[in-house]
Amino acid sequence: MRPLRTRNLIAAALVCALAFTATMAHAADTLPSWNDGAVKQSIVNFVAKVTKAGSPDFVPESQRIATFDNDGTLWAEQPMYFQVVFALDRVKALAPQHPEWQTTEPFASLLKGDLKAALAGGERSIVEIVMATHAGMTTQEFEQIVTGWVATARHPKTKRLYTEMVYQPMLELLAYLRANGFKTFIVSGGGVDFMRVFSERVYGIPPEQVVGSTGKVKFELRDGKPVLVKLPEIQLVDDKDGKPIGIHQYIGRRPIAAFGNSDGDLQMLQWTAAGSGPRFMGLIRHTDADREWAYDRQSSIGRLDKALDEGQAKGWTVVDMKRDWKIIFPPEKK
């Protein structure tokens, strides 16, 4: 054993004391943007229960898997999914290289500024737009494009960067769970190559913990240098049934906690609920037309209908944004 002198002892003690103080400060500030009430209490109780060694509800760290939807759960999704805005911006940027788009739908309407006509074809139009803007380039090229967009594009209503349209209470929840030994994952219908560009910086969730809709890629050697080319073919639509499938294939372990906000999250919540031992199923309800948006059963984006019925019937935690959240978005940096 290396001899330690008193001076070293004191220094080591100070380091430990500082670490200890930081932990105490964190505990006192748990979920500061959440109003006190049944919802906050249900989260804190669940975490206390599964982390208490020796208790019958104790869950070992390795099994503390928490999954989060992204659109409408971690960041906003109105007036349309942010990734769709990205795709539309890309169509405009790429138009000079595609003269044929001037006369082909849905691109023609889109370039004339008629979004409604462009999206009249429903899901097929969106798929066409996404394929035209998310494929035919290497994964590295796509990453650079998204990086540039995320750094500059601004939300039409708030004029903030899209990555600032994240929910402050959810950022605190992610950090709180991680501080309690949870591993946090995104499980979203959004494109995985899109989300991974900013997930670590914005949410503290590294790329390898992001599950999302996935396109096929092809390996190629170009001048002896390997690249992966994004193909216009879907591998996984990580929505509805696709969420438990994605969880199984990519994580390989059932979450003990899951959070969503729409019917697209129902199967993920059912899958989470069906495991044994303590479980937490959370639904974020958009109830705040002043500070965010208010929508649920009738919305074409983020419809919350069946999942709300099932959640209420089964006693899942329903977060009411207006009632439960002190603030919605992080304060603007001066």
Add this chain to the structure above:
Amino acid sequence: MRPLRTRNLIAAALVCALAFTATMAHAADTLPSWNDGAVKQSIVNFVAKVTKAGSPDFVPESQRIATFDNDGTLWAEQPMYFQVVFALDRVKALAPQHPEWQTTEPFASLLKGDLKAALAGGERSIVEIVMATHAGMTTQEFEQIVTGWVATARHPKTKRLYTEMVYQPMLELLAYLRANGFKTFIVSGGGVDFMRVFSERVYGIPPEQVVGSTGKVKFELRDGKPVLVKLPEIQLVDDKDGKPIGIHQYIGRRPIAAFGNSDGDLQMLQWTAAGSGPRFMGLIRHTDADREWAYDRQSSIGRLDKALDEGQAKGWTVVDMKRDWKIIFPPEKK
């Protein structure tokens, strides 16, 4: 700040001192089953370089991704891939429920004990056997079957459990990398649902860090309870080109270190090598006919030919099992 008394200070210092001593002890015991020499030195040098704060080669922890092939890299693969042994055992176990197998190839030959005839159909025979034994059940049922097999089946030559046919030097390497802030992943042609059953216990690699060949699954509610049913359809063959594809889709970040043992790992090593900054590409060469097996360019299992040429040409680290490893398998427990 909470006041700390002297007694607390001393107690905290002791905790820190113990932690420090443990770290020192670990450094002294680095890779005990590796013989001293250029190979061991290349590993230690690489780790020292990327973990040295302030050095031009420093790599932040979040980017210290290391990927490992499984068959022939972390555990043995002779006289045939262990998962194929599992599949053959399953055919025998399921035969009473499949009278038609008595007259259908490849099952008929297999059940007569004529492995050579059974596998005469090549890859198609293997796919048929795997599909018949790995699909048509829930993911939970499959997990239980593998758990049972792994706990009881023994290797024909050594009579040891297959999970004891892992390479002790590689277990040490995994632990050494993790102790230095690396995140270790398996990226293997083996089935992901098969490997995940034992990866955490045997390798310290949790299910969510295992990438492997993946089958499609279907979400179903059975009596209101959600299950995932394994389908006889392939989603990803995680071999050759499939390895960088799997790395991109499942990890989303390029490794800085990768280890393989066969031509099936070549593209993973190329993909790793093509990143910027310090890189480590390792090939395990099976050179020890006495303690393990000796095979490379002519082998039908784990053929190492093109990858060896490319590795030697490019200066990748080639581990010679006979020369570089003090022991191959962990000592038997009494």
